[in-house]
Amino acid sequence: MLPPAATPDGLAARCSRVLFSPWARLGLLLALLACAAAAMLLWRPQQLLTDGWPDRLSGPTALLVFAAAYGGCTTAFVPRPVLNLAAGALFGGQAGLAAALAGTVLGAGMAFGLGRLLGQDALRPLLRARWLTAADRQLSEHGFRSMLALRLFPGLPFCATNYCAAVSRMGWLPFLLATALGSIPNTAAYAIAGARATTPTSPVFLLALGFIAVSGLAALVVAWRKRKALRGR
Secondary structure, eight states: OOOOOOOHHHHHHHHHHHHTSHHHHHHHHHHHHHHHHHHHHHHOGGGHHHHOOOTTOOHHHHHHHHHHHHHHHHHTTOOHHHHHHHHHHHHOHHHHHHHHHHHHHHHHHHHHHHIIIIIHHHHGGGOOSHHHHHHHHHHHHSHHHHHHHHHHSOOSOHHHHHHHHHHTTOOHHHHHHHHHHHTHHHHHHHHHHHHTTTOTTSHHHHHHHHHHHHHHHHHHHHHHHHHHHHHHO
16 A cells, blocks of 8 residues: 655645744844844934924824834834934923833834744753853843843843843733833933933033933943852852
8 A cells, every 4th residue: 555645734834834943933033133224224213313303293193103113213223312312302301201111112012022922932942151041030030120120220232131031031011011110210311311402501401411321320330240140140
């Protein structure tokens, strides 16, 4: 009796396993990020600081569009300080802060979802170095506290921390809540600085710059102290 011929279903199943394998999904994630970064280089969102916002967009619609664009830009490695300054310069301190915070949470959620769906399965087996396993354990077991500290004391790139958190076992709710709360102080400082950029000698502008400098210095101190703790575990 002749052996049964390979069925199309068997071939389709093998192709599906290859296409949806962890490394194939990681390759798709890297391709998406490369395309997004290239698009940002061509669009150059930093021109918002010089060219301004399109006149046809105003009011709540402009805030929503800006928040959506902000979220997309952060997943493509555009630095948040530039976007926060633009938010303040375009919409003022309060409205700019609201739009920037909404874009921050949106962008963090997009990056976290992409990293969790496309990158976690492939990257988790590579966490073998002692400091990587220590950082992963910290994020997985103390997700809210760790992410809140990262947001309050800026230092690591925003996009990188989002994808690193996605590789860990941190939950969605602690990640998004810590991002929303921890991003308020520095986002507010940059938005206020952008809103008062036309009066660089005003007390409010100088106070905002001072807060940015102090928070950056505090981040360096915390990172230096944590560096030895992670290596020693």
